[in-house]
Amino acid sequence: LGIPGEDLPGSLSAAEFVSWYNGHPDHVGLEPALDSERAVIIGNGNVAIDMARLLLVSPDVLHGSSDMATHALEALAGSGIREVVLVGRRGPEHAAFTTPELLSLVNNPDIDVIVDPAELASLTDADDGERTAETYAANQKAKLLRRAAESPNGAAKRLVLRFGLTPQEVRGEDHVQAVTFGRTGEDSADIEAIDAGLVLRATGHRSTAVVGVPFDASVGRFANDGGRVIDPDSGAPVARTYTTGWAKRGCRAGG
Numbered sequence: 001l002g003i004p005g006e007d008l009p010g011s012l013s014a015a016e017f018v019s020w021y022n023g024h025p026d027h028v029g030l031e032p033a034l035d036s037e038r039a040v041i042i043g044n045g046n047v048a049i050d051m052a053r054l055l056l057v058s059p060d061v062l063h064g065s066s067d068m069a070t071h072a073l074e075a076l077a078g079s080g081i082r083e084v085v086l087v088g089r090r091g092p093e094h095a096a097f098t099t100p101e102l103l104s105l106v107n108n109p110d111i112d113v114i115v116d117p118a119e120l121a122s123l124t125d126a127d128d129g130e131r132t133a134e135t136y137a138a139n140q141k142a143k144l145l146r147r148a149a150e151s152p153n154g155a156a157k158r159l160v161l162r163f164g165l166t167p168q169e170v171r172g173e174d175h176v177q178a179v180t181f182g183r184t185g186e187d188s189a190d191i192e193a194i195d196a197g198l199v200l201r202a203t204g205h206r207s208t209a210v211v212g213v214p215f216d217a218s219v220g221r222f223a224n225d226g227g228r229v230i231d232p233d234s235g236a237p238v239a240r241t242y243t244t245g246w247a248k249r250g251c252r253a254g255g
Contacts, residue, residue: 001042001201004169009033010176014047014202021054021076023069033176034079036197040179042167043202044088045096051200052084053104056111056157083158085194089184091122092145092163099140105159106148114160115149165192170199207247214238221250 005011010033019027039055041048054062059077062068088095092115106113123146125139148161165181168191172178178195206220214223214232222243223232229241 001167001203003167005172005176006170006199006201008170008172008176009174010172010197011170011199012201014043014051014200017051017200018047021068021072023072028069028071032075033198034075034081037080038083038085038194038196039081039198039200040194040196041084041086041200041202042179043096043204044086044161044163045202046098046101048086048200048202049097049101049105051202052086052159055079055081055084056105056159057108058110081198082156083160085160085162085196087162087165087167087181087194089166090164092120092161093123093138093142095141095145095163099137099144102141102144102148106144108155109153110155110157112153112155112158113148114152114158115145116162117146117149119161119163120145120149204246213241216250219250220246222247224248 012030012032016027016030017032020030020032034055041052054068054076059073062073062076102113105111123142125142145161164184166184168180168182170176170179171193176197176199178193179199180191180193182191207215207222208220209215209217210222213229215221216223216232223230224243225235225237227242227244227248229238229243230236231238
């Protein structure tokens with residue numbers, strides 16, 4: 001994020017957290033801070049939504065339907081987190097999560113999905129003159145967000161969706177205690193602080209260079225033509241070398 005305090009204990013990237021619960025050997029000892037009542041997730045793509053789900057669903061659900069790493073299941077079973085605040089930098093119309101991911105939480109009677117109706121003011125039904133898959137998906141997402149705003153279910157665990165907030169600073173002495181935000185595109189002095197003991201950054205992944213493979217550090221991707229790595233000067237393909245995902249297209253921030 002490039003903001004003060006993001007390296008404090010209790011502040012993790014989505015890549016670290018996902019690797020931890022999937023049992024990646026480099027991250028099994030991560031020990032994310034699960035002892036506070038609130039976590040903040042910065043970003044609103046499907047990875048962000050999925051992390052929120054894991055932090056909020058009943059441990060019985062995870063044990064019964066997940067092949068998650070045992071150490072993660074045990075840690076989440078003892079978690080004190082009761083509220084996750086998912087924060088997007090842009091408006092709800094730009095939310096990157098898909099409808100099925102959000103629907104699984106809205107339909108969960110044990111999780112109360114909270115949306116401030118005032119933050120949905122910019123949300124309008126998509127209309128490009130014809131019914132397309134894109135406009136249908138956008139309208140279904142808008143309908144679901146309005147439903148969440150109008151019909152909270154009062155469950156003990158809460159997912160709070162916030163929009164139009166840009167992170168300014170992660171605060172704390174020797175551990176994360178709060179995150180401050182300003183209204184996106186407005187005077188950064190407009191500050192809102194959200195207390196939290198865990199902060200997860202889900203704003204896209206920047207790939208790192210590999211020795212001997214052409215890499216564009218400015219956009220975080222390997223030089224390629226349709227996934228086949230090329231010499232950026234001559235355009236000639238590099239033998240037996242391919243790339244995919246973020247390493248192919250560059251980072252696309254989620255939220």
